Amino acid sequence: MSQRKGLISAAIVAILAAACSSTSASPAASNGPASQAPASQAVASEPPASAPASETPVATIGPGEGELNLVAWAGYVEDGSNVKEYDWVHPFIAANPDCSKVTVKTADTSDDMYTLMAQGHGTYDGVSASGDASNRLIDRAEVAPIDPAVIPDFKDLTPFLQSPANNTVNGFHYGVSHGWGGNTLMYRTDKFPTPPTSWDAVFDPAKMSAYKGKVTAYNGTIYIADAALYLKTHKPELGITDPYELTQEQFDAAIALLKEQRPFVGKYWISYADEDANFESGASTIGTTWQYQTNALKGENPPIPVEAIVPTEGMTGWSDTWMLSRYAKHPNCMLKWMAWMVTPETQAQVAENFGEAPANPKACAILNTSTKPYAIPNFCDAYHVTDEAFYNAIAFWKTPVRDCGDARGNTCVPYDQWLAAYTDVKG
């Protein structure tokens, strides 16, 4: 009897010890040897009040710290478990054995990512941030500037992606551009024998009445910009130039449009699988999407009949940057990861799997001859990889701020009011 109790107490102690050791591994590493010092000069434990004017970008990569904890869009950190041909995690670990453990926290929106990084100091080493998170992260001193020389493939990046406004501020590079894409209009070809060409298919009540309840839209506050983009073309008297910098009048018009759209929307999609399931079952037949979902639906067995187009009014989009957290416990591994993610081989895989334009055009040679499941011919032409005019025509996600950035001064509606309005729209 007492022997059994002794075993039980020993087991309890062992379990508790195991848990304690697994959580204390991280702090121990940050108190580690001086060889980590070069990378940690920009990595702090006390938050500076805002991005300092003069900073020292991280200029060297030391030895890896053993693990890497990321915040990323689902599909950006693939290890072959989704589609076995798309795996850049295991090759990363093989090439960098001192970063042998890679974990990721996926998020559905940029806002979730920002919150994770802001609330989780020390928990995450880096993030794949779209423009509506990246500038906020920079402004609030959540991410560290890096010296581009630290990324070997940086010089090969498409020129307009080397210092874009969404990750380069005051000459400091707060990360490395990774890929970009747009929010296209997807529709079921069996329900729309005449393909739509304009966003009015999801914004014009007269058109939508034929398929009321089957429209879908992105469940993100940033979707208000899509409405604004539509009004830019269809209500030019409002004078909308930038769908993210809206005066109160312009903003109210966009909200009114979304409220008009609301009764026709069967579901605001919250994740890739959510939208996919709805298109599969026919609960949704038309709406905004990312190429990832279109690829997945077409790749099913049997394939779901869908197509995605860029409507005449243009589209909103996202341009993503891998960024290093100022509080990273494993900054060297993060930097290695950032370097890895812009190599041509990895860029090709990510671009194909996710359905986005890679930042490194050297990936095109690989993409154009790829035989992987989501390969398409002439990938780089289809995605306009080096087409600066096309890139500039996309209204990329960015955080709406009070400063309109033009003659209107500080009269634009800031993001914190966007959420309240969006809550109101959904009702």
Place this chain on the structure above:
Amino acid sequence: MSRILLRVATGLTLGFLYLPLFVIGLYAFNNSRAQSWPIQEYSLKWFGEAAASTSVRDAFVLSVTVGLEATLLALLLGSLVSLAVHRFRFFGRGALSLALVLPIALPGIITGMALNASFHNFGVPFGTLTIIVGHATFCVVVVYNNVIARLRRSSKSIEEASMDLGADTWQTFRHVTFPVLRTAIVAAALLAFALSFDEIIVTTFTAGTQETIPIWILNHLRLPNQRPIVNVVALGLILLSVIPVYFAQRLSSDTSGAAAINR
């Protein structure tokens, strides 16, 4: 007549309860990644993929670890409080049961946000430890309720008799009190473990990149291609859980038997 109605109602309710489980089981054998109906082809391939998946195994191990530790903590805290409440009269005793039920009675998002805010403010990194802290907190009430219900049903005179016969406090606890509580503690432990194992909301707020089984499921349900494996994992869990459910049932029948005797 009423017996027949009761039987029918019971049957229908059971059917209702098991309908989705049946669907899960069915789709685990669906050859296609799409979750459409009707199922065209059946296959076992997802079982192979689930078995080969390291992330499933890691998530399972983490869930079991967290469950065990949170349960142990909850047992310790819950038992201490029940003994205190049962034996003593003190200021705030009535409010204590209300206080303990709050972690379960309040929405998980509140407990989650509160803990998240605290950890953030005090610079505690999110990890396995923070998950365990969250789970233990809402499991305490389960232990407390079970143990105190048993304490109330047992008579104090046994303990007094034991002390009269020369046993000290520890010996009394070991040989008299604890055996009476044992089945209540095990029943509570099973329930607490079950609560911890399937908890998602508080866990998302207190975890870093760690994946317990529910988080693993949440992450994988996001991705269209992962849904079939999730079905397999869910089916596996249902089948596995027959074991603890069986024990939980045995214990509570002991409990109710004891209750019947004491009536």
Place this chain on the structure above:
Amino acid sequence: MTTPELARPRGNRRIFGWLHRHPRVKLGALLVVPAGWFGVIYFGSLALLFAYAFWSLDPQTGEVVKQFTLANFQRILEKPVYGTIVIRTVAVAAIVTVVDALIAFPIAYYMARVASPRRRALLFMSILLPLWASYLVKTYAWRILLAPNGPFDWGFKLFGFDGFSDIFGISDLSMTVVFIYIWLPYMILPIYAGLERIPNSYLEASADLGAKGGPTFRRVVLPLAMPALVAGSIFTFSLTLGDYIIPALVSNTQFIGNVVFASQGVAGDIPFAAAYSLVPVGIMAIYLLVARHFGAFDEL
């Protein structure tokens, strides 16, 4: 003859003896760890969250301004949508609770009073088992079941009824069905435990006094089962009140939890999220006080 042990207590016994003579210290020793845990970790965190409700977010810097303000509550009261969401959430929670009680009672009664012990054991296990299946997966299974061209729709279409997916599909009705389903075991088990505790002698006495099935049920069983019913309702009501996952997955509607989740996530506006989450806290506080009055706490 007295043994040496009894004559002069040593070691442990001295401590235990001292504790026995100083019951307050014994009480303190019992309570210090749990009180510390709950006091510091749980209530401390809740207090911090409570404090956030009275602070605000500076939109320019994204920092929480730690100065007292009622702006969050003003916003909740001013914009009608927040009130609409509260009413909707409470209404669904109430409906779910009532329907669950109605469904749970017959099966609980059968288990407690009619079924043979072996059947009772089997039934008990069969009700426990679905609790172990993942909440998320069960919800997704219902999505499949209720989707257009899903099993139900397909079945109804076979009989010529096309409208199933318009009624169900992605809707508030589907969401309510899922809620009713998910929390049902949490209602069945306490009612079963409560009904089981009713001694046979009460029912026999009632029969002896001339009451047949109906009046016995109304006057004896139901009042005795009421605390258990209320205990079960705490779960179904509270869990529905605070949920945000099922509304997001199975319907297109917003619950209190969705707004709270979006506020803390989208805008990092923890002050507003905290303020709005005080609404369900207030509702549950009232509910719990009423439940305690019904004696539900003994039945949890």
